[in-house]
Amino acid sequence: MSAQLSEFARSLNVETAFTVLAVAKKLKAAGKDVVELEIGDSPFNSTASAIQSGLQAIHDNQSHYCPSPGIPEFRESAAKFLKHEFSIPVAAENIAVGPGAKVFEQFFCEAFLGPGDGCLVFSPHFPTYLPNIQRRAARAVLKPLRQETEFRPQVADIEDFLNNDPAPRAIFLNSPNNPTGGVTTEEDLRDIADLIRGRNVAVFSDEPYCHMIWKGKHDSLLAQPGMLEQCVAAYTFSKSYSMSGWRLGFCASSRGIIDAISKMINTTLSCTPPIVQLAGRAALERDSQERDETMLKFREKVVLLTQGLNRIAGFSALDPTATFYVFPGVKPICNRLKITSHGLALYFLEAADDKFGVACLGGECFGEAGGGFLRFSCAEPNERLQQALDFIPVALSRQDRIDAWLTVHPEFRLKKDYV
Numbered sequence: 001m002s003a004q005l006s007e008f009a010r011s012l013n014v015e016t017a018f019t020v021l022a023v024a025k026k027l028k029a030a031g032k033d034v035v036e037l038e039i040g041d042s043p044f045n046s047t048a049s050a051i052q053s054g055l056q057a058i059h060d061n062q063s064h065y066c067p068s069p070g071i072p073e074f075r076e077s078a079a080k081f082l083k084h085e086f087s088i089p090v091a092a093e094n095i096a097v098g099p100g101a102k103v104f105e106q107f108f109c110e111a112f113l114g115p116g117d118g119c120l121v122f123s124p125h126f127p128t129y130l131p132n133i134q135r136r137a138a139r140a141v142l143k144p145l146r147q148e149t150e151f152r153p154q155v156a157d158i159e160d161f162l163n164n165d166p167a168p169r170a171i172f173l174n175s176p177n178n179p180t181g182g183v184t185t186e187e188d189l190r191d192i193a194d195l196i197r198g199r200n201v202a203v204f205s206d207e208p209y210c211h212m213i214w215k216g217k218h219d220s221l222l223a224q225p226g227m228l229e230q231c232v233a234a235y236t237f238s239k240s241y242s243m244s245g246w247r248l249g250f251c252a253s254s255r256g257i258i259d260a261i262s263k264m265i266n267t268t269l270s271c272t273p274p275i276v277q278l279a280g281r282a283a284l285e286r287d288s289q290e291r292d293e294t295m296l297k298f299r300e301k302v303v304l305l306t307q308g309l310n311r312i313a314g315f316s317a318l319d320p321t322a323t324f325y326v327f328p329g330v331k332p333i334c335n336r337l338k339i340t341s342h343g344l345a346l347y348f349l350e351a352a353d354d355k356f357g358v359a360c361l362g363g364e365c366f367g368e369a370g371g372g373f374l375r376f377s378c379a380e381p382n383e384r385l386q387q388a389l390d391f392i393p394v395a396l397s398r399q400d401r402i403d404a405w406l407t408v409h410p411e412f413r414l415k416k417d418y419v
Helices: 007-011 016-029 048-059 072-086 103-112 129-135 155-164 186-196 255-268 274-286 288-310 331-337 341-350 382-397 399-408
Strands: 033-036 095-098 118-123 139-144 168-174 202-206 231-236 249-252 356-359 374-377
Touching: 007 129, 016 033, 016 341, 016 356, 033 382, 048 274, 072 095, 072 249, 072 274, 095 103, 095 255, 103 129, 103 168, 103 202, 103 231, 103 249, 103 255, 118 129, 118 155, 129 139, 139 155, 155 168, 155 186, 168 186, 249 255, 274 288, 288 382, 331 341, 341 356, 341 374, 341 382, 341 399, 356 382
Parallel strands: 033 356, 118 139, 118 168, 168 202, 202 231
Antiparallel strands: 095 249, 231 249
């Protein structure tokens, strides 16, 4: 008899973007032309100082172990960055470094959640939140984000969770939000802070898109009085500095919480490579102008894609607020064709044409609340975005191909209309 996987391992769900990415790469390898709008990766080079400093660190043999929470000079630079850009009152001891931001979801849950505890998650949500809550045998309590309220978390939903859940212990906030592009305003954050201040409740503030705000500015819950003691905020170099493959991020919180997370880093990762940290430090200190110029290029892409999708009958996307995603509603199309939104996304990729496809994601990849939406990343050249926009109406007109696709893949047949 072979060893049996745990219930957690058997039930683990993954980030669907990487699954669709694998399908797209396989189709491209077989000769199909695919516009890849499924993965949230930057199409631009890593910033110049990051590259130069990373190479120098290799030449300088910066390739040995370092302190688990990070090298002192990186932690100092990260603290100065948060103070200067977002008015967050932190010092080096308030920073811990990791391989990207995602790992801090797990460490946050290990720090604050136990079996049966309630953790509020606004949905559509980033797919890896729920597995990390599940790791702790805690409960995810889902509340909806709605297009009519610009996908902002509703403070009344937090109040309901705090007052009526049997064991309210934690909240996940993601602003700017993936997949919706919604932004939690400074007023929202003040109200949230007032609700939780002094309670035995912790917040994970997920902020990878802090420089992709197209209207207004980015605000962090950590900037609100007293929130260092109740909040862990996570940041990454993947988006702002186009450093996704370097795997570098950091979190900020109170010294006590950071000490606990540093122990978790020590007992799992040992440390984040110093080479990568030195590249990130250089990006923080010297690449803000290049970063901001790249953000303007992203904004141009988001506007192009949003306006183009809104010209297609049955698509309805909000004007871009943040992130490099567009999250249009497609419920009329799905209801008419009797296809789920992720089924529609896979049809665009695999079956709408033999030689050309568009890779995107159905909203249900981000929870049931995302059903009836599609998520498009803008990580392709503008002319490729236009090719995708030109292709979608053609794909929707091919009823015979849609029917054939659903015959082969009945699991994507819509059983009940979206409302």
